[in-house]
Amino acid sequence: MSDPIIEAVDKHPAPKGLQYTYGTAGFRTKADVLDSVLTRVGLVAALRSRSLKGKWIGVMITASHNPPEDNGVKLVEPLGNMLQEEWEVLSTEMANKTGGEEVAKFYSDMAAKYNIDLETPARVVVARDTRASGARLLGCVQDGLKAAGAEVKDYGFLTTPQLHYMVRCLNTEGTKDAYGTPTEKGYYEKFGAAFKTALKGKKASGSLTVDCANGVGGPKLTELIKYLPPKEEALEIHVVNDNVIKPEALNVDCGADFVKTNQRAPPSSKTDPNDRCCSLDGDADRVVFYFKDSNNVFRLLDGDRIATLVASFLGDQVRLAGLADSIKIGVVQTAYANGAATQYVEQHLKLKVDCTPTGVKHLHHAAEKLDIGVYFEANGHGTVIFSENTLDTIANYEPKNPGQAEALSVLRACIDLINQSVGDALSDMLLVEVVLAHKSWSTQEWLNTYTDLPNRLLKVTVKDRNVFKTTDAERRLTSPEGLQEKIDKEVQKVRQGRSFARASGTEDAVRVYAEAATKAEAEDLARKVAELVK
Ligand code: NG1
Ligand code: ZN
Structure with a gap:
C-alpha cells in the first residue's frame, strides 16, 4: 500500500541546495521555492494538533511586509500564540528533509518521541493574505494536511490577527474563556461593539485616513467599518491603498514598513496638514500613525x-x-x-x-x-x-x-x-x-508627550549573517570578535549615542540601528557602524 505522506511530499519536491529556517515569523522567502515547505508544514500542523489532543492549530500563509514575490507560513498555537520554540526546531528539521521517505520517517519518529497517538483527530485552520502565490501554496498545505488525515477549516483570505482570533475562538468555544464567535462576522461584531462601548459617546476629532498597503487589511477594514457606530457619532475613516486586485502593488511605496523605514508618508498620500493618518502592513498586524504638521513636516507616531x-x-x-x-x-x-x-x-x-x-x-x-x-x-x-x-x-x-x-x-x-x-x-x-x-x-x-531621538535603521548585506551573535536582548555582539568594541568607540563619539547590529530573522541581512542627539550624528553613526559590519 502506498503511503499518502510519501506521495504528498514527493508531489512537491524540495529545490536542491536550499536550507530553510523557521525564523522570527515562520518560514519566509521567495514564493517559488516554498511548495515543499508548505506541504511539510501541513504535516507538522497535524502532528501539533494531535499532540494537543485535537486542539485547533492555525496555519497562516503570508509574508507580511515583504515584497509581493515573497511568501511565507507560520503556525499558530491553540490560544492564538506563536508556535512553541521546540516545534519551531522540529519544523525546520522537517522542512530540510530530502524526500518523501525521509519525511514520512521523521513524521513517525516525531509521533513516537512525543507520544503522539496518530489516531487522535487533528484539526487545522488555514488562511492567507492576498499574494498571487497564496492559492498555489494553500494547495501544497492542503496536500500535507490531507495526507496526515487532518480536518481542515479554510477561511480563505484573512488578516493574520483574524486567523489568530479564529484559532482562539475555536479552542475556547463553549468554555468560560470563550473568546468570541469563530467567524469573520463574529470578529467584526466583537470589535465593533467594544469600540462603541469604549468610546462612551465621545467622538473622534477630524477623520482617519488608513493606508492598507494594498493588502488584505483593505477589504477587511471596509467590512469592519460596517459594524462601527455611524461616522457622525464616532469616527470617519477613509480607506486608501486597498487595491488587492493588483497583487504586485502589495507593500509597494505604501504600508507600515515603508512609512516606518523611510520616515515619510506614502508618495500617493493626499492628506492636508494635521490630518490623522495610519498605515497597516501587508497582513494587517502592524500599524503606525503619522501626520504632516502645520509646517508640512512629516511626523511619525510609531x-x-x-x-x-x-x-x-x-x-x-x-x-x-x-x-x-x-x-x-x-x-x-x-x-x-x-x-x-x-x-x-x-x-x-x-x-x-x-x-x-x-x-x-x-x-x-x-x-x-x-x-x-x-x-x-x-x-x-x-x-x-x-x-x-x-x-x-x-x-x-x-x-x-x-x-x-x-x-x-x-x-x-x-x-x-x-x-x-x-x-x-x-x-x-x-x-x-x-x-x-x-x-x-x-x-x-x-x-508633544516627548521628543524622539533622531535615529537611523540600515540594512547591510553581508557574506554570512549567521556569524553575528548577540547578548543582552540583542544590544551587544559577542561575535565576530572585537566588533562590539569598535562599535562602542563610534558610539562614544556622538552625543546621546546608542547603536547596535544584529542579524535579521526575516531577511538575509544585518540590521544596524543608531540614535543620537542630532539627525546628522545619528546618520553618521549608523553609516560608520554599517561600515564596520560589512
Ligand atoms: P527582523 O528581520 O528579524 O529584524 C522584522 C522586524 C521585527 C519583527 C519581524 C517579524 C524590525 C527592525 N524588525 O524582524 O520587529 O516585526 O520582522 O515580522 O522592524
Ligand atoms: Zn505583518
Whole structure:
C-alpha cells in the first residue's frame, strides 16, 4: 500500500541546495521555492494538533511586509500564540528533509518521541493574505494536511490577527474563556461593539485616513467599518491603498514598513496638514500613525508612541477605577525602541520597562508576567495583555462611586477591544482612536508627550549573517570578535549615542540601528557602524 505522506511530499519536491529556517515569523522567502515547505508544514500542523489532543492549530500563509514575490507560513498555537520554540526546531528539521521517505520517517519518529497517538483527530485552520502565490501554496498545505488525515477549516483570505482570533475562538468555544464567535462576522461584531462601548459617546476629532498597503487589511477594514457606530457619532475613516486586485502593488511605496523605514508618508498620500493618518502592513498586524504638521513636516507616531499612549491611558483608568494598588502596568520593548520613549515610560509614566530580543513572541512572554503588559515593537507590531488575576479583578470589582463605575466600564470595553491573541492593526487602530477621543488629543498633542531621538535603521548585506551573535536582548555582539568594541568607540563619539547590529530573522541581512542627539550624528553613526559590519 502506498503511503499518502510519501506521495504528498514527493508531489512537491524540495529545490536542491536550499536550507530553510523557521525564523522570527515562520518560514519566509521567495514564493517559488516554498511548495515543499508548505506541504511539510501541513504535516507538522497535524502532528501539533494531535499532540494537543485535537486542539485547533492555525496555519497562516503570508509574508507580511515583504515584497509581493515573497511568501511565507507560520503556525499558530491553540490560544492564538506563536508556535512553541521546540516545534519551531522540529519544523525546520522537517522542512530540510530530502524526500518523501525521509519525511514520512521523521513524521513517525516525531509521533513516537512525543507520544503522539496518530489516531487522535487533528484539526487545522488555514488562511492567507492576498499574494498571487497564496492559492498555489494553500494547495501544497492542503496536500500535507490531507495526507496526515487532518480536518481542515479554510477561511480563505484573512488578516493574520483574524486567523489568530479564529484559532482562539475555536479552542475556547463553549468554555468560560470563550473568546468570541469563530467567524469573520463574529470578529467584526466583537470589535465593533467594544469600540462603541469604549468610546462612551465621545467622538473622534477630524477623520482617519488608513493606508492598507494594498493588502488584505483593505477589504477587511471596509467590512469592519460596517459594524462601527455611524461616522457622525464616532469616527470617519477613509480607506486608501486597498487595491488587492493588483497583487504586485502589495507593500509597494505604501504600508507600515515603508512609512516606518523611510520616515515619510506614502508618495500617493493626499492628506492636508494635521490630518490623522495610519498605515497597516501587508497582513494587517502592524500599524503606525503619522501626520504632516502645520509646517508640512512629516511626523511619525510609531509603535513606541502607541505603547506610551495606551499605557498612560490604561494607567489612568486603573487609577480612576480605584484599582491602582492591585494592578500594575508594565511596558515591554525591544532594542529598537527610541531611547526617548524608554525614558518617558520610566521617568514620566513611572512604569517598569522590560527589553527583550526582537520578535513578538519574546515580548509576549515578558508581557505575560505582568498584570497588564503593554508590548509594542517600534515598527507598530504589538498589543496589550491582561493576566488572569487582572481579568478577574476587573470583572468582579464593585465600584464605590459613579467615577469608578465609568472607568471600570471603559477598562472592560478595552479588554474586548484589544485582540489579546496577537498584535492586530485594526484593533490597535481603534484603541488609539478611543484613547485620543477620551483625552481630546490631536496627533500634535500626542506627539508633544516627548521628543524622539533622531535615529537611523540600515540594512547591510553581508557574506554570512549567521556569524553575528548577540547578548543582552540583542544590544551587544559577542561575535565576530572585537566588533562590539569598535562599535562602542563610534558610539562614544556622538552625543546621546546608542547603536547596535544584529542579524535579521526575516531577511538575509544585518540590521544596524543608531540614535543620537542630532539627525546628522545619528546618520553618521549608523553609516560608520554599517561600515564596520560589512
Ligand atoms: P527582523 O528581520 O528579524 O529584524 C522584522 C522586524 C521585527 C519583527 C519581524 C517579524 C524590525 C527592525 N524588525 O524582524 O520587529 O516585526 O520582522 O515580522 O522592524
Ligand atoms: Zn505583518
